Amino acid sequence: MTGYVLQKIGYAFLTLLGVVTVIFFLFTVLPGDPARMMLGQNESAEQIAVVKKKYGFDKPVGIQYVNYLNDLSPISFHSTHVDDYSFLSEKKYSAVSLFTLGDTRVALKIPYLRESFQKNGKKVSAVISETLPNTVVLAISAICIAMLLGIVLGIISVLFKDGWIDKGIQFISTLGMSVPSFFSAIIFAWIFGFLLHEYTGLNMTGSLYEVDDFGEGTHLQLKNLLLPAIVLGIRPLAVVSQLMRNSLLEVLNQDYIRTAKAKGLSMYTIIKRHALKNSLNPVVTAISGWFASMLAGAVFVEYIFGWNGLGKEIVDALNTLDLPVIMGAVIVIASLFIIINIFVDVIYGWLDPKISEQ
Template identity: 25%
Template sequence: MISFFTRRLLHSVLLLWGVLTLTFGALHIAPGDPFDLMISPETPPEYLEAMRELYGLDAPLHQQYWRWINGVVRGDLGLSLRLQRPVRDVLADALPYTLLLSSLSMLVHFLVGTVLGVVSAARRASKLDRTATIVSVAIYSLPVFWFALMMQLLFSYLLRWFPSGGVGDVPFGWDNLGPWFLSMARHLFLPVLVLGTAGAASVARFMRASVIDALHQDYVRTAYGKGLPERLVVWKHVFRNASIPLITLVGLSFPFLLSGSIVVETIFSWPGLGRVMVEAIQARDYPVILASTMLTGSLVVLGSLIADVSYALVDPRIRAR
């Protein structure tokens, strides 16, 4: 188990390094640099040269790369060209918002998805199953950005139930926890709804298939033969077995949630990582793009690492190996 874990960790580090190197390369292959967007035709070329020198962009690529990797290893992510703040601070401000949004979405995603999937499978071909199938296939096929815009149109523009974006202006404090929570909840509702249901639909489809498969196994007959009520057969004996393949989906949903949050954060002006990334890309803010890629990359790798470890927890057959 320990050696399995260290091996996986080593793989993860290598993978991350590969992702960073590719991103670095891709950024520099694209023509132009950050200052092209900041200048006007009147800017003297000498000034531009001076700026490039100041930020080290005049050095050969391998030197830039080496300098940057060196910094990363020491925990120095550099300075944002656009915001003139340490990249670390920029990311530290945005990360909690993204984590809040994605973890809540993930909760909706899997809670709604599994319950719907299991119930549909247990009551196959019932009215509930058919409705759930139609709705989830429909939601699954919608592009996230369109779904987000429609929800925004419906709930904040037409019905005016929820704010169209932002995080609200109630500051966090122990004495106004209630109002802060309420404001957060109101602002989180739409983004979580969009991100959560989009994922829940695919989880429900997946879970349904997995449960139907497990329902046909011999141990299910044994469980009924023992006199267990259907509820226990399904939620104890079938569910645990059916959820083994679901763990892969949890691991795979990390990238989906993060990339989905880029769209959702942009539409709902949510000050998270996704928005930081989009803005950095627009401004060609190299250090921020690289660092946020590294961060999301780490989260994705962490997700699959967690999935691998959870396998062993749920399935004793893997634990033994």
């Protein structure tokens, strides 16, 4: 089991390294001069040269890439010379010095995602820490809605198998998987936040916390969570519903279910006591994968509903060419996706030892 876990961690490290490499060259080399993006088009050549030297943009691309990896790594290497590219000497982040080898200091630190181009030098980690919790709340709410409604709809489909209710649920599930999230967001915001606002009390846009009209602080607005959570949960809801229906039908064909029917138990009792638990395995598998995907899929939903999460922050950063924020957000989402998948794989290996032995 230990070897299985270490193997998964090794694959995860290589995957994350590949993501970081692609992100670095995609957003550092291709867009143009990052120093000019920070200062604008009307700044002097002297100011641009100062920024390039400060952030290491005057170095060759290979050196910039190594420096970027050094910033992201928890264990990093820094020159003891103040005039070299060394964020330790410039106090850009806090680090604990482990030991020194010649002119190189080895330090332990929190991964450094650098600074925003457009937020007056604000650290990217601070930007992400302010917005990521809202995205996690939205993703968890969407998953809960998808799981509860999907399981219920799947059971109803089985109870009315091949009837008009079953066919209607299957049609809605297929439609839910086919319609893009941004289109669903526009429709839901227009219908429930505008046309039916008088009856629903819901807003077209709004975040989890809103500033008071009189400037007396922020207030929790849970009603703003409802529409984006439903929209974000539509596609996984459709998947869960279909998986639940198919899995439950397969379980109901087992011999022990026939025995339960022969004893005179009702279909409701059979599903509740015997079939439901054994039908949830594929549903749990789907939910674990969808949660990680939602962190990335919430981009357009958050932007349309004005939800102050990481997805909306990514869109705003794209509009202003705030490359460090984009890069940092993508790396954080990729890391969360990898961590969740490792966690799920380890659980599978623990539940079924044959998997870890392969």
